[in-house]
Amino acid sequence: AGALQPFFRGHSATVSPRREPWLMGPHVTAAIRTAIQQRYCLLPYWYTVFHQAHNSALPVLRPLWVEFPEDPNTFAVDNEYLIGTPVPEGRDCGYQDNEMRFLHRRPPAGVAVGDVYLDDGHTFSSSGGQGEFDCGHVIQTVIILGRKSAPSSVTLHVAGREGVACLFHYEEACAVLMVGNLDQPVGRDWELHLDQQQQQQQQ
Numbered sequence: 001a002g003a004l005q006p007f008f009r010g011h012s013a014t015v016s017p018r019r020e021p022w023l024m025g026p027h028v029t030a031a032i033r034t035a036i037q038q039r040y041c042l043l044p045y046w047y048t049v050f051h052q053a054h055n056s057a058l059p060v061l062r063p064l065w066v067e068f069p070e071d072p073n074t075f076a077v078d079n080e081y082l083i084g085t086p087v088p089e090g091r092d093c094g095y096q097d098n099e100m101r102f103l104h105r106r107p108p109a110g111v112a113v114g115d116v117y118l119d120d121g122h123t124f125s126s127s128g129g130q131g132e133f134d135c136g137h138v139i140q141t142v143i144i145l146g147r148k149s150a151p152s153s154v155t156l157h158v159a160g161r162e163g164v165a166c167l168f169h170y171e172e173a174c175a176v177l178m179v180g181n182l183d184q185p186v187g188r189d190w191e192l193h194l195d196q197q198q199q200q201q202q203q
């Protein structure tokens with residue numbers, strides 16, 4: 001659970017027994033390694049949620065009633081929490097090897113928008129400032145949840161360029177559409193158009 005909380009580190013006193021992960025045996029070490037890798041895959045999402053907290057004062061970890069105030073069943077739930085806005089109401093993103101994946105639930109209107117906060121990792125005075133920030137991150141995959149059928153085609157549209165057909169895979173049993181090999185820089189605006197109805201998934 002600690003790997004999915006804002007503050008995550010080992011802590012002990014000088015008189016405490018050693019507790020490094022590699023001292024607890026291969027099974028425990030492997031489990032801790034997996035948890036840490038999952039946390040690092042979510043780093044862009046953590047940055048985005050902290051940026052939202054900075055601007056709106058919404059907590060990073062949220063009880064369910066914060067996102068679902070109209071549902072009284074969430075008021076007494078004290079053994080679950082959300083990291084930012086849940087995927088059923090918005091978006092999520094993950095990161096691995098300088099590549100990003102966006103996860104969306106297809107809303108009733110058929111249009112979804114995703115965003116991610118990035119900075120240079122060093123500057124602290126950028127709030128409210130002007131300027132540009134170039135980074136090498138690219139978005140490779142968009143995952144769309146809740147789509148009831150496979151599209152006949154998926155086309156990538158970038159301003160000033162002709163549309164490009166995209167590779168995609170649809171899992172009917174899970175109602176999941178995966179669009180891959182996008183290779184789009186994070187700082188660029190682009191759209192995905194799905195089948196003849198041109199339902200849009202926009203960055």
